[in-house]
Amino acid sequence: MPKISVSDLKPGMVLAKPLARGNMVILGEGTVLNEAWISRLDDMNVEHVYIDGPSEQPVSKEQALRDLEARFRNVIDMPHMRALNNLVKNHIESLYGR
Amino acid sequence: MADKIDAKTIRSKVEQINTLPTVPGTLKRISRTLEKPRISLDELGKIISNDPALTTKILKMVNSASYGFPGRISSVSHATMLLGLNVIKGLLLGVSVFELMEKTMTGLWEHSMACAMASRIIAQKKGLKEPEEVSVCGLLHDIGKTILMLQYSEIFQKAMQEAENNGITIYESESRHFSATHAEAGQWLLQKWHFPPTLVDTIQYHHQPTLSKNSPMETAIVHVADVLVRAKGLGFAGDHVVPELNSAAWDMVSLSEDDIMEILSDLEDGAQAAREET
CATH class of the missing domain: 1.10.287 (Helix Hairpins)
Structure with missing residues (x-):
């Protein structure tokens, strides 16, 4: 589950971990991101989110x-x-x- | 080969660890506190709370993936309530030895953190009452390596080199130079710091889990966790080969294939989180 910078997010990516501000969950785990969500994350100054999929590995x-x-x-x-x-x-x- | 260093000398060197100039001040202070035969949870909490750096480190640990409360513990008093004296004592020792671990053997801390996590997951699967205590045992199981490396740097380096050259484990190559291994070194230190026998056993016997009288299950768990972490290749514990799983301990812990896959994948997530943090 790679951690991705909001500027690199693409529509269709799926959140691997819920996104929370304080105690409040804003987007749940499994949310499929669209253009609107992504720009709102950017507006909220969120820097990174966790996305479903294989993480980058240190070796081949x-x-x-x-x-x-x-x-x-x-x-x-x-x-x-x-x-x-x-x-x-x-x-x-x-x-x-x- | 030169004469082996006898166990008695090693023991006294282990027990004098806080007189070493290279040992950080925090560890010396903590070690003086832990050497008192009776210390209350409250006292321990105060010591941590009065030290902002220590507070940060402890809270970071209890909120990490190795323990079962990700992001939920915000104060030392909350942590002491949830985790109890032995766990807090162990964590205190863990975080204050961390610096030494990374300095003396790069990768030992990563290995130890992964063992802490695997030990907790297995303890939970087996329905043990205090999975966090078992986790602390996983965290501290190799503490003896740090001490041997500090007190006998040259010989220990040589032992590591021999392990590398001959493709054997550090445990095997240690015993060619020392009459006591890192397992005993850890045992002596924890005894000096008044850890309960159930915890001491897991450190002392993590390579010979069937010898544990006080906590056979916990010791088997730490042994299995150690081998799983090495099998996955996380961190560095002084050698590059996976030791044999003790079959009695393996049977006692009796993990299913699904259990093992789940643990490996949790370890991966933990390692990933640690990598992203740095």
């Missing part, structure tokens, strides 16, 4: 998967560790969208 997917295999190299023969390795692999793949 290929690198992340290579690092994963390297981390597990001593324990990969143990069935429960192999199972954990597979789950983490699925998790990493999910972070890169598709």
Whole structure:
């Protein structure tokens, strides 16, 4: 769920976290943003919002998967560790969208 | 290889930690307070409230994703009410050691915060009464590494280098140089600061969870949380390899595949939030 600057918002993006001012929620989680909402956010001096979708990752997917295999190299023969390795692999793949 | 440093010497070095010039003033002050055998929650709250920097740090921690109250705790007295003496004591220690952790081993704080979060989530899933206490155990489980690094910088660096070169864990390579590991170093420190045995056990036995008598479940949780965070590759705990999950502890905690996926994804969100903050 990336945090996006209001100036970079595009209509159709979906809020991943409710937007609140103090204790009041202004827009709920799951709101699909349109032009009007976006310009109003700008008028209210909101700087960033959280948007649904994969976040930017510090390394490439290929690198992340290579690092994963390297981390597990001593324990990969143990069935429960192999199972954990597979789950983490699925998790990493999910972070890169598709 | 040179002679191993004996456990007794390590213990006395650990206990003299506040005499080190490199230890920040806040930690020295806090350590003097925690060394008193009895301290009330009220006293502890006052100490924090009287220190604006400490107040900010504590409130930031309790409102972070590692604890279960995102953005909801606005005062120290509210925090002490909700979390209780052991958690506040642990957090106080955590935030005052933070600086040292980052200075002595970059990435150790990120590893510790992620462990705190994973420990809390697992404790909640298992229906434990005090998930925040387990979280503090996750936060402090590697505190011994900071101390060994401070007191025995050269040897500990060498141990880290050997872990790297030989593809072993820092726990394994530590034991080639020291007669006690970071787990015991952490244990001695927490005992000196009068943490209850249930918390001390989780630190002392996080690599041998089946040895815990006082809190087997909590210790198993911290052990599992540590391995999950390493499996995901968050932060740096002194080595680059995932250790084996203790199968008895793993069975005891018994997480489903969905549980694990959920924890990994929560850890990702926590790490993301931390990254965006800096």
